[in-house]
Amino acid sequence: MARLWAVIKREYLERVRTKWFLISTLFAPFLLGLLTIVPIWLMSKTAAQSDIAHIAILDASGTGVGRRVRLALGGGSLAGDTSRTQLVVLDTTQLAAAESAFTHVVMKKETRGYLVLGPHVLDDTVARYAGRNGASLADVGRIQSAVRQGILQARLERAGLDAERVVSLTAAKQVELNAEQIGDKGREGGGIVKFLFSFSIAFLLYMSIVLYGQNVLRGVLEEKQTRVAEVVVSSVSTDTLLAGKVLGVGAVGITQQILWVITSIAVIHAREPIMRAMHVPSPSFSLPSISAGVLALLFVFFVLGFMLYAAIFASVGAMVNSDTEAQQAQQPFMMLLVATAILIQPVLVNPSSSLARAASIVPFSSPVIMPLRLSVSSVPWWEVGLAIGIGAVTIALFIWIASRIYRTGLLMYGKRPTLREVARWVRRSA
Amino acid sequence: MSDPAIEIRGVAKRFASHVAVKDLSLVVPRGTVYGLLGPNGAGKTTTIRMILDIIEPDTGTISVLGSAHRDRGIQDRVGYLPEERGLYKKMQVNRVLRFLGELKGLRGREADARIGEWMERLGLRTAEKDWGTAKVDELSRGMQQKVQFIAALLHDPELVILDEPFSGLDPVNAQALKDTVVELKRRGKTVIFSTHVMDNAERLCDAVCIIAGGEKVLDGPVSAVKAAHGERSIALALDGAASPAVQSILDDRALVAEVDDQNLFYELELAPGADPAALLRRLVEAGAPIRRFERVQPSLHSIFLERVGAAGVEMGMSGHG
Incomplete structure (x- = not known):
């Protein structure tokens, strides 16, 4: 056992110490942060660039509505910044001259535009805006809502409400609207988010199995190519070496996934403070909840999938002598994995079809497809049990075969063995 | 201590395409330097791998240090330098050595102390430069061979098996290796090495076994072998x-x-x-x-040529060592 532990330790530490591990571990939370924070930040960034408060208000209404509009443009509250908005209170007769004067001001880019509030603005609710961003629907829309708010406040005050109460009651707050989908089977939660979430789980499982399976192959091939295998197997049995390698690499994969989960949760929690710090409103965002039971099953299926493909890739590594040979020899098994990846989408759309049910039980695809089904719909417990049972039996078989191929192939250099030779290795391993 | 270091009885090994070893028997007494001589492909490496339990013989028995060679823990008392040298290229030298030591049952701390000792003794750790923290592939070929040699001796084995230890060594390192072999014998260890260079064997070995085509040609103490050839x-x-x-x-x-x-x-x-x-x-x-x-007295070289002849050498040009 001490020997097995030494092998596991080496396989684990040598991989975790690499830059590659650090980069790929940071990559997932980085991507998540990028996808959830940057688009919103960019949106607010472009909004800040077209500063709608940097305009002149020509108020000829004689009701003080211009002051209220300025307040609304500055953020809505009494504490808002109104210094950028120029307010000109004037008489109706001065309006035409002021307009042509401000047109020149805008042309000289001293201000972005001017808003004209006519004498009857409170009653006919018609105002005019002219400016460099006059064609921007977004900007005009936001100026429009500021004007609407100002008019509303002025009307309320005219109706006898206290000025401060008016401001506090009408202070602009964005309304949150959380949409949920109802399908044939009832409520389905946040449709698109859940869909993406399940897809990510399946894809990450697929990626991890491919990555770490290949890692086992490269590890075996390296020991073979550098001839270090001979020294190692003079101290431990090939079975111990193989077991240590598979367990060590698998532990790296599990470590990485745990780090992914922890950092992703941290990113989602850190999202709101970050956005507040950037003065960006953060729309609420929550991952679909996932039960501890399903989480445990995800773990079980990762282990099943990894072990199966690790055994296969270890055999391939022991059979070949070079990277190019390895590329060729692993192709049929990579096809199995790629076929599984192709199944992800149809299963996601229809998780209870007979295709989905079959693919979630066949041992080569079940490690990806069953967790996918579990995350989008409920699966009968006996199907889950059957998939695990068949997976475990298949793994036992493949590990037995792999240990025999490995035993002979590890010290076999020279030409690549034919399939018949490999079959003989399995029958009588020496 | 009366048990021989190694006793091989009627061992044979076939591979798919050829017979590597047929009905080989030999005894290596303890405390001797023993040469396993033969042309390339004579079956030397196959024999050594069977002794080390890397491959299983088809027939026959092997005992190492008085126990069956498959017994638990027996291989921990054997050190091995394979003909095909190789280490984990991207790993730190100290870590490779600690790993290989742990595989032989050494504890981490003790392994570290011995690694330090050996690294200093072989000039891999000096005041200016400690190669122990470098990666293996940053070392020159000669230094890598030294590291491999340390790996074979780190756990202070009673029996040391060196497969073609002189191949690829420059004269300085070859001399250092000879000195180490003599030193091991002086400390009561048994050293077996294989070679096809008779001069090395002549100078170092107490006893030899010449094999060709997977069969023993002759064996015994060098003096007796020479006397028998008159x-x-x-x-x-x-x-x-x-x-x-x-x-x-x-x-x-x-x-x-x-x-x-x-x-x-x-x-x-x-x-x-x-x-x-x-x-x-x-x-x-x-x-x-x-x-x-x-x-x-005839040289081992001439005895070898006489007994194995050109045919034996020719045979050895293909197949495993």
Whole structure:
């Protein structure tokens, strides 16, 4: 056992110490942060660039509505910044001259535009805006809502409400609207988010199995190519070496996934403070909840999938002598994995079809497809049990075969063995 | 301690396409330096791998240090330097050595202490530079061989098996290796090494076994092996080249069975029944400028050539070592 532990330790530490591990571990939370924070930040960034408060208000209404509009443009509250908005209170007769004067001001880019509030603005609710961003629907829309708010406040005050109460009651707050989908089977939660979430789980499982399976192959091939295998197997049995390698690499994969989960949760929690710090409103965002039971099953299926493909890739590594040979020899098994990846989408759309049910039980695809089904719909417990049972039996078989191929192939250099030779290795391993 | 270091009885091993070892038996006494000699492909490496339980013999038994070679823990008392050298390239030297030590049952802290000792002794750790923290592939070939050598000896094994240890060594490292072998023997360890270079074996071995084509040709203490091949050898040195008259004497198969021109002297093997005094007389009569005429024991080299012959060497040109 001490020997097995030494092998596991080496396989684990040598991989975790690499830059590659650090980069790929940071990559997932980085991507998540990028996808959830940057688009919103960019949106607010472009909004800040077209500063709608940097305009002149020509108020000829004689009701003080211009002051209220300025307040609304500055953020809505009494504490808002109104210094950028120029307010000109004037008489109706001065309006035409002021307009042509401000047109020149805008042309000289001293201000972005001017808003004209006519004498009857409170009653006919018609105002005019002219400016460099006059064609921007977004900007005009936001100026429009500021004007609407100002008019509303002025009307309320005219109706006898206290000025401060008016401001506090009408202070602009964005309304949150959380949409949920109802399908044939009832409520389905946040449709698109859940869909993406399940897809990510399946894809990450697929990626991890491919990555770490290949890692086992490269590890075996390296020991073979550098001839270090001979020294190692003079101290431990090939079975111990193989077991240590598979367990060590698998532990790296599990470590990485745990780090992914922890950092992703941290990113989602850190999202709101970050956005507040950037003065960006953060729309609420929550991952679909996932039960501890399903989480445990995800773990079980990762282990099943990894072990199966690790055994296969270890055999391939022991059979070949070079990277190019390895590329060729692993192709049929990579096809199995790629076929599984192709199944992800149809299963996601229809998780209870007979295709989905079959693919979630066949041992080569079940490690990806069953967790996918579990995350989008409920699966009968006996199907889950059957998939695990068949997976475990298949793994036992493949590990037995792999240990025999490995035993002979590890010290076999020279030409690549034919399939018949490999079959003989399995029958009588020496 | 009365058990031999190694006892092999009737061991055979076939691979798919050829027989590597057939019915091999040999005994290596403890505390000796033992040479496993043979041409390339004679079955030396296969034999060594079977001793180390890397591959299983088809038939026969092997005992190592008094126990069956498959017994638990027995391989921890054996150190091995394989013919094909190799280490984990991207790993730190100290970590590789600690790992290989742990595989032999060494504890981490003790392994570290011994690694430090060895690294200093072989000049891999000096005041200016500690190669222990470098990656293996940053080391020169010679340094990597030293590291591999440390790996074989780190756990202070009772039995050390070196497969073609001299191949690829420069003269300085070859001398250091010879010194270490002598030192190991002085400390009561058993050293087995395989080689096809007879000079190394002649200088170092107490006993040898010559194998060819997977079969034992002969074995025993070097002195006994030489004695068994009789003092039929004569070292003859001449001043200048041999005249035609001298050459015709050397070509006389009634007197001289074989001539091996060693450049500085000839190693002659007398024909059966020939009298060395008669040969000397003939040479003097022919006016040969003799500088040396000495009855000597045959060299392992000549015994090897005589017993294995060109055919054995030819056979060894293909297949495993």
